[in-house]
Amino acid sequence: MSEDSLPENRMPVIRVPARPSDQNPGGSMFGGWIMANVDIAGSIPALKRARGPVVTRAVESFEFRKPVFVGDLVTCYAEIVGEGRTSIKVRVEVFAERMQAGDTTCARVTEATLTYVAIDENRRPRELPEA
Numbered sequence: 001m002s003e004d005s006l007p008e009n010r011m012p013v014i015r016v017p018a019r020p021s022d023q024n025p026g027g028s029m030f031g032g033w034i035m036a037n038v039d040i041a042g043s044i045p046a047l048k049r050a051r052g053p054v055v056t057r058a059v060e061s062f063e064f065r066k067p068v069f070v071g072d073l074v075t076c077y078a079e080i081v082g083e084g085r086t087s088i089k090v091r092v093e094v095f096a097e098r099m100q101a102g103d104t105t106c107a108r109v110t111e112a113t114l115t116y117v118a119i120d121e122n123r124r125p126r127e128l129p130e131a
């Protein structure tokens with residue numbers, strides 16, 4: 001792992017330890033587990049911006065830069081990077097902290113950009129309220 005540290009002055013939206021039940025046979029964490037956490041993390045600023053339900057419409061990019069291992073503490077940051085009439089684009093960055101032998105290392109492991117759409121009671125796109 002690199003010597004990166006968690007970003008200062010940013011509030012994480014999710015912090016979760018990587019557990020053995022979610023690992024690959026090869027020993028690193030299952031990509032689908034990371035993707036699920038990224039989707040949940042990205043939905044939080046979208047939900048707050050939309051002030052109502054949102055659904056994931058598109059995953060525009062998704063990059064697994066480094067593996068995550070059991071025991072790592074996974075931290076997701078999410079920020080809105082764009083919006084349209086009904087849609088909200090969110091960038092998610094994931095860091096893993098590894099605590100071993102009294103030492104902690106940290107690396108940026110994943111980044112992704114996703115688009116969420118605000119929906120109404122009929123599950124149709126809903127115009128975003130004023131910011």
Ligand SMILES: CC(C)(COP(=O)(O)OP(=O)(O)OC[C@H]1O[C@@H](n2cnc3c(N)ncnc32)[C@H](O)[C@@H]1OP(=O)(O)O)[C@@H](O)C(=O)NCCC(=O)NCCS
Pocket residue numbers: 054055056057058083084085086087088115117119123124125
């Ligand atoms: C979300 C959904 C209601 C949108 O319906 P739709 O008929 O595609 O609606 P529209 O074509 O009007 O597009 C809605 C918005 O999404 C945007 N959009 C559509 N396709 C997109 C794509 N591939 N990438 C990024 N944005 C996209 C549009 O630009 C529009 O944004 P805007 O209003 O800000 O300009 C519908 O696609 C849906 O229900 N999808 C399934 C969602 C789902 O189950 N997700 C997984 C679980 S949460």
